[in-house]
Amino acid sequence: MNPNDPQQQPDFLTEMRQDLSDWRQWLARAVVLVYAVTAGLAVVAFTWLSEHALAGFDLLRHWQPLAPLVWTPAWTAGMAWLTLRWFPGASGSGIPQVMSALNTGLAPEQRSRFVSLRLSAAKLLMTAGGLLGGLAIGREGPSVQIAAGIMHDARRWLPARSAINEHGLLVAGGAAGIAAAFNAPLAGVMFAIEELTNRIEQRSSGLVIGAIVLAGLMAVAVFGNASYFGVIRVSALDCGFLLPGLLVIVACGLLGGGFARLLHASIVGGRDRFSALRARHPVRFAAACGLAIALLGLASGGTTFGSGYDTTRSLVEGQSSTPLLYVTLRIVATWLAVWSGVPGGIFAPSLAIGAGLGHDIALLTHMTGSTPLIALGMAGFLAAVTQAPMTSFIIVMEMVDGHQMVLSLMAAALGASLISRWICVPLYGALSRAQLQKLQTHAP
Template structure:
């Protein structure tokens, strides 16, 4: 009887000879890994530029706080004008763009309007300008589109029909962006599986993971092997933590579901009067939105400006001067910023909103912000709100775990993310799937140049294969809000 292939021991010499004889295959692998390095460096550059921009905003705010009432709306309007004029595909978060670009059957020209080197450069510059304006946005979601655009360019150097195809390159690039932005390679791998691909091709999984890790190493090389929010002390948890923990998870699920529903309604063109005016006058709307963000920032003493990382660190450190309305004000500021259509993400702001919810519940239930349980509830809030907004609980709890060195909280964070995600599903459709579908409808339409303040042409319907890949279709909207992108949600 013929011996089955899987029952034979591998022939080491034959396998080694086969690998060494495939010179072109090794060249393809080297190209992919070289582009992974470039993708990681692109995210590092984006990080440095973003930090420089927000640092200069903070200096200006400290010197003349009331100047933001002019500076923020003027720069917000300028960002939206430049985005619509030169890189409409860079608007919003970047994660829905990558998800849309992964749709099967998408024409190459349409894919190029969602991910490309040009969009990566535009996303980097305009995203940094958003932080220079003090808008409530993050760079982590946009890093997905930046890195995916870099990796996608590698296709020009690979053999046709061999090595990694465009789908695998985009998955590797998008996940590499998460790994490099958060210094969280495990989160990058989980994000690739849970949000982008649903599975990894067995033939290319090793190379994809190597690319993700290599891109993440670029961040480690530049900033050191740090945890984003430092390490927290985890007290012994007992039954007394059950009620506060459940309150955090459910509250984050409700708030995150409402937040996702608001973003879907705002970015896909609800038939209300404000949305119709925004469609007609997007730059003017952005100026008013920037003014609203500036007013909220002044009311919060500057706490709601930027991504919110500093406020989270202060909460985790036990500082008690975090205002009670921080979570609500940050919620509104992030929603308005996203509604304006600027290039920027919601990942970091969502973490800060969740931290604020956890901090508030800790004060209500424990009676003191310095309670030993407070850091745990803050971490649960971060994982819960992010999971509720994205409906990606695995990615959410792993990101938070890696950001706070919270391996002792694995089960706690997982439970919070799962409960919050389940509650959110009762309130809202999946944010990124809906926005990706909305983008696809515009991406497959023939592009037509239009003035920044003019109503763009309505996009054509997506092809059946594209629509199926994007997930459930959103409810019919009165009209779209911009050229291929103008409204992409941030993550």
């Protein structure tokens, strides 16, 4: 077949024989799909371990309500020491590490500082450890690095001249992590396009998407096809929804952009006194962050401990309200957890903050039925922090089964992301560039 001839169509038998006779192509496909299943199961195991870690911390808190004042700072210091001493590449979210590993200028030994089986195992155990300490972190960003490290290992089994390269494996792995973590394969595909790469090569796009979907199906097989936050039931939205909805979008854009800017400044560091203290005494600094998180947790009645899934689900289902200053306390607790240097993500805390913000605006505007504003807040705040609006809107839509609000959620994500871009640069890209710059600075 001549690809330059616009009138020529493929010959069915010829094309089929070529596909079926190319054993290298089929071996590569089998390897990728086997690793996709493994990555999906790893994220499922990570989810199970994280949930038990949260339950363990709740048991400790119910046994002795003041125990977090000792346990959380001591545990945070221990996690920070382990990270610095043995697994520096496992710190933080994990998404910037995968983005850094996608840099084509890295040598293989440099790429292993960002993704590897060793880092995947460390990320899994230490993020769950952070949740056991009550830290306000999520497991979704770490799932990206865990799955990418596993998928990247598949390169050693691929035949020579395979169409699948390291770049494709990392993209598939990172997106598979999102798909399995959120039980949302469509969000994984969009994450691959929006965050990890501007394009997916045509010759491998089908296999990459297949790996993403297969990893997501592992979560469906174990946890079922239920939405994380249930199903929102929204009646027809009238003009009375417009002003509160705009308030949610603007508030999410401003707060989310400011929060992302704060996270960037804290992680990268500067010439201020706290950055110098963190650089000189990182373990003590982590202990101080842990103590502050414990105090915030006690002040909020325990609602700022952990990832915030329970609070978010209760808000979506209309079963509870949040304590006074919940949004502010949750923002500070998440910021301190990230600043401590312990492995952990910000997706779940951002969803919790957005849900609380939507709930507060519903109360402020006396809107009956706060669920639509809560869903808008979740999509808007996550989009403002990550500046990945399409991924954010799809995640929320799939997690609350919010197909009735598709256009509203999309508008919230796009609007909040636009406002956020006036305040800060895209967080994950900036952190990735800082990591690469640090790597070049310390290169021999």
